[in-house]
Amino acid sequence: MTSQTRKILEFVLDNLVWFMLAFVLAVFSALIPNYFQTGIFTNIIEASSVLGVMSIGLALVIITGHMDLSVESVAALSAMAVGILFCSAGIGIGIKLSPEWLMVPVSLLVACAIGALIGFFNGFLVVKLKMSAFIITLASFIWVRGIVLAISGGRSAQDLAPAIRWFAIERLLGIPLSAWIAIACFLLFSVMMAKTPFGRHLVMIGGNETATFRAGIPVNRNLILAFVMAGAIAGLAGWLLAIRTSGATANLGVGLLFNAFAAVVIGGISLKGGVGGLPGVYAGVLLLSSINTAINLMGLPANYTQVIHGLLVLAAVLLDMFKQRLRARLA
Amino acid sequence: MTGKLLVLDNIRKNFGAIEALKGISFSIGKGEVVALLGDNGAGKSTLVKIISGGLQPTSGRMLFEGEEYQAKSPAQAKDAGIETVYQDLSLCTNVDVVGNFFMGREITRKVAGIPILDERAMETITRKALTDAGTRIPSLRTKVEHLSGGQRQAIELNRFVHWGGKLVLLDEPFAALGVEQTRRGLDMIRHVANQGIGVVIITHIMQQAFQVADRIVVIRHGVVAGDVERSKTSPDAVIEMITGQTLAGAGPASG
Ligand SMILES: Nc1ncnc2c1ncn2[C@@H]1O[C@H](COP(=O)(O)OP(=O)(O)OP(=O)(O)O)[C@@H](O)[C@H]1O
Numbered sequence: 208m209t210s211q212t213r214k215i216l217e218f219v220l221d222n223l224v225w226f227m228l229a230f231v232l233a234v235f236s237a238l239i240p241n242y243f244q245t246g247i248f249t250n251i252i253e254a255s256s257v258l259g260v261m262s263i264g265l266a267l268v269i270i271t272g273h274m275d276l277s278v279e280s281v282a283a284l285s286a287m288a289v290g291i292l293f294c295s296a297g298i299g300i301g302i303k304l305s306p307e308w309l310m311v312p313v314s315l316l317v318a319c320a321i322g323a324l325i326g327f328f329n330g331f332l333v334v335k336l337k338m339s340a341f342i343i344t345l346a347s348f349i350w351v352r353g354i355v356l357a358i359s360g361g362r363s364a365q366d367l368a369p370a371i372r373w374f375a376i377e378r379l380l381g382i383p384l385s386a387w388i389a390i391a392c393f394l395l396f397s398v399m400m401a402k403t404p405f406g407r408h409l410v411m412i413g414g415n416e417t418a419t420f421r422a423g424i425p426v427n428r429n430l431i432l433a434f435v436m437a438g439a440i441a442g443l444a445g446w447l448l449a450i451r452t453s454g455a456t457a458n459l460g461v462g463l464l465f466n467a468f469a470a471v472v473i474g475g476i477s478l479k480g481g482v483g484g485l486p487g488v489y490a491g492v493l494l495l496s497s498i499n500t501a502i503n504l505m506g507l508p509a510n511y512t513q514v515i516h517g518l519l520v521l522a523a524v525l526l527d528m529f530k531q532r533l534r535a536r537l538a
Numbered sequence: 539m540t541g542k543l544l545v546l547d548n549i550r551k552n553f554g555a556i557e558a559l560k561g562i563s564f565s566i567g568k569g570e571v572v573a574l575l576g577d578n579g580a581g582k583s584t585l586v587k588i589i590s591g592g593l594q595p596t597s598g599r600m601l602f603e604g605e606e607y608q609a610k611s612p613a614q615a616k617d618a619g620i621e622t623v624y625q626d627l628s629l630c631t632n633v634d635v636v637g638n639f640f641m642g643r644e645i646t647r648k649v650a651g652i653p654i655l656d657e658r659a660m661e662t663i664t665r666k667a668l669t670d671a672g673t674r675i676p677s678l679r680t681k682v683e684h685l686s687g688g689q690r691q692a693i694e695l696n697r698f699v700h701w702g703g704k705l706v707l708l709d710e711p712f713a714a715l716g717v718e719q720t721r722r723g724l725d726m727i728r729h730v731a732n733q734g735i736g737v738v739i740i741t742h743i744m745q746q747a748f749q750v751a752d753r754i755v756v757i758r759h760g761v762v763a764g765d766v767e768r769s770k771t772s773p774d775a776v777i778e779m780i781t782g783q784t785l786a787g788a789g790p791a792s793g
């Protein structure tokens with residue numbers, strides 16, 4: 208194979224998700240009546256904000272060669288905490304702060320702090336006790352959701368304080384502020400991963416942990432930080448989730464994990480670690496969101512959505528395997 | 539060879555029931571090149587890892603520049619001025635040549651207080667270091683996974699020459715190199731030693747050891763089986779020490 212064709216093939220492999228996104232949008236626009244309109248596209252971006260933010264955290268951890276299955280439950284717990292504190296109906300206790308805008312940073316801090324704490328717990332066990340991240344975070348996935356059920360007693364909080372709700376209602380260029388938050392997160396963390404030593408080190412740890420350790424990079428500290436970040440970002444996703452639904456229910460966000468997982472893998476993050484970047488993950492999120500919108504427009508019953516999502520996760524993992532094989536042959 | 543750079547005193551290392559090192563004692567002087575020889579499984583790599591902070595000795599002590607020394611991590615060894623090239627290469631193949639060259643020592647510039655990688659500066663320095671050493675790599679931005687074994691080894695070697703330090707440990711650094719690159723590598727070692735840096739080189743090739751070393755230390759089954767000046771021994775004598783046909787430490791001076 209000439210180096211020219213190899214370069215082209217690699218470029219296609221690296222950016223496969225963007226081609227898929229363009230392809231899917233083109234097909235849907237051609238086949239589904241009413242799909243092609245700006246309203247739909249802003250809708251797709253809007254609907255993808257929670258999933259997008261959550262996917263960032265998951266991607267960070269997978270890039271280091273580990274796994275975080277707890278992000279969905281963490282988001283739910285953060286949403287429930289915000290709901291209980293700042294909702295005025297249901298199980299909400301309706302704390303009022305003055306001035307009102309103060310509720311925004313306080314609720315945000317609560318959501319992210321809860322996530323960061325659970326992230327630290329996960330990271331500490333994985334890194335210091337050398338336990339499998341898959342098992343540790345699977346346990347967290349279960350017990351954190353258990354706490355959500357326990358503190359809510361299965362009931363819900365409604366009527367979130369308007370000062371916080373503002374983010375879901377106010378729009379800039381037709382897109383709600385909550386979606387801009389997701390976009391800002393993608394920009395911020397993309398820069399972190401691609402341009403700062405910390406991000407570079409996370410990628411290197413995913414590629415060859417021994418080598419980074421020998422090079423004097425604080426591997427354990429960086430790994431724990433990655434888990435803490437994933438937790439805090441999941442907390443932010445929970446905050447957005449509470450805003451979008453104006454409250455929190457006990458089963459809020461169920462199923463998001465698998466969507467996030469699919470988005471990350473379709474977005475080009477390899478499960479073996481060290482490969483992929485966050486811009487691709489955003490494309491993956493948009494791709495899933497486009498498919499969801501298409502399903503809605505075609506009026507398929509919700510049960511089919513789950514079948515399709517399951518198949519998408521499977522397809523994503525197959526795609527990852529296929530790409531790894533192809534890369535091995537290119538190398 | 540003025541003053542001892544590193545002194546090893548009765549270093550032992552057990553892996554469970556396996557006694558990999560059974561009390562190793564020798565020393566390395568400033569600007570001295572020590573060839574560390576021994577058969578497969580003799581304990582050479584284990585010793586290197588103990589000096590470079592990757593493993594902790596079960597017992598024994600080390601003096602580095604006259605002071606008690608014990609690295610808890612490779613980072614500490616590096617801070618003390620000890621660079622290592624490992625037998626199984628230490629490159630991140632998912633990252634490009636420049637990224638590997640600067641692994642853990644990235645050049646950054648502050649943008650709004652945040653350290654941002656200065657790719658241009660790093661690429662310039664990497665290019666210069668590789669060109670000076672006569673290593674040809676088509677593009678510094680290709681991922682290391684696309685490079686040949688020799689090219690990878692060259693990156694590691696150039697890395698240690700560039701960063702220098704006080705002591706370098708080379709564990710079979712030329713295993714994947716061609717004739718010309720090996721010759722350059724040996725020159726590099728002499729060059730580094732002439733700057734007063736101590737060098738420990740592990741190799742299985744007798745000729746290399748005799749070409750570059752001031753002193754030859756042989757390890758056999760975890761003990762020092764010989765510690766002789768190169769000018770006072772011969773390849774045959776060393777081979778006898780490695781295979782154990784003479785008594786420990788009694789390398790005959792025939793040559
Ligand atoms: N992490 C480990 N756990 C258990 N045993 C080990 C470990 N590392 C090394 N050993 C054992 O210690 C002994 C010395 O190994 P070492 O790698 O130091 O040998 P070496 O002299 O470098 O050999 P070679 O020339 O093949 O590289 C061997 O018996 C090896 O099996």
Ligand SMILES: [Mg+2]
Pocket residue numbers: 582583584625709
């Ligand atoms: Mg060895």
